[in-house]
Amino acid sequence: MRLLRGVVVAALGIALTGCGVQPTGVVGAGESADGLTRGARLYFASPTGLRSVPVLNRDITDLNMVMKLLSAGPSQAETEAGLTTLVHELGGYAVEGKGTRVTVYLTSVYQQPAGDQGTGQLVCTLARTQSVIDPKVRADDVEVTLRPATGDKVGPFRCAEFLGG
Template identity: 45%
Template sequence: MKRLIVSLAALTLAAGCGVRPTEVLDGGAPASGIPDGMRIYFASDNGLRGVSRPDKEITDLAAAVKLVMAGPNDAELAAGLTDLTAITGEFSASAIGGLVTVRLPKMPVSAVAGMAAGQLVCSLSRAESLLHGTRPDAVRVTVVAQGGTAGPYQCSQFLNR
């Protein structure tokens, strides 16, 4: 009986698992990480979504805010993206060592919460990374608006909620 069990085990091992060999398959291009160029963020039913703006050159942080203010393009609108920031009037944005401050003197601080805050924080974080080489996880964004201050925030606080 013992010989029979050993023989069956050896036969099973020799037969393999039943998976037939195949030729080499192309797995496609390797993962490329964070896409080049500027990304801005808009709100959707599923949270924030980043969209590329590879043709837009960012020379300062205010340019990133202006891209958000311009809103989603037609294809992005059709995909359900929207701008919740409702920024109007004057604003400014500056950074020192990865600490970004955006000033919105005409907006109440209560209007810069949730996904609206996330849109600004993530868009400004990306711009700060492109402009000054700050690691995205090291960028902190503070919003100074009418009636108070919000933050400092990190983009990761608003993604995949």
Template identity: 45%
Template structure:
């Protein structure tokens, strides 16, 4: 009986928070996260790493960052790079495409191709909006490729 009276008292007095009007929470999150995501090589395939401090102005920077390789912490975690570009290069961004142009023709290994495709697709989405899975990447005339060809799920 005493428990029922206590329960009634709690229900009638409420939780002590004064009512307020409707407060908008803004737009829901969408698209890719903030900052750049690069893909490096592990023993089991490609792994994406966030570089939220990296401000991207052009897609050429993605290739330069891949060639520079993982930072110290990423290297200690077993990450490496297979991307080496010989000679001058440029990356041209279209509406839903990115094209790597090379001054010196070269072929990329499947691992390097995956690194370039996934990293350029993420970079494109960061610069132009949209989803990385919508970006078709062409590498020196080969392709177009999509990141889903190299990893099953974008982390």
């Protein structure tokens, strides 16, 4: 009986170790995810901080275009979900982006406090859009500066400053 049990255990051991599955090393699958996700997004204010929503069914090719979308505010469904815009009428503006730098040239003064969610909406939306327009640029590397018609520049800021990061 012991002999039979020993033979069965040995046979199972050989079968399990010789089933053809070879050990492998670590398989590389690219870099781990970090930073902001890709794709055009608008940032809106909420009671818990900035929240982003995807820009769907639009080919974003210009920073000025996304400013118009941001100024229009959240959709009805987004408003019902607690999102709002704190970006008030900016007057005239022109936005330029090159590499990791985005500058908003305002034709009037900038009324928002520099560290508020309204400024964060502008910074994060423009940073994300710059990374969509120039795919070599990471959104979290973009610095946004506001240049009012009079007074000192506001910024530069990175989106992470407004997301608690």
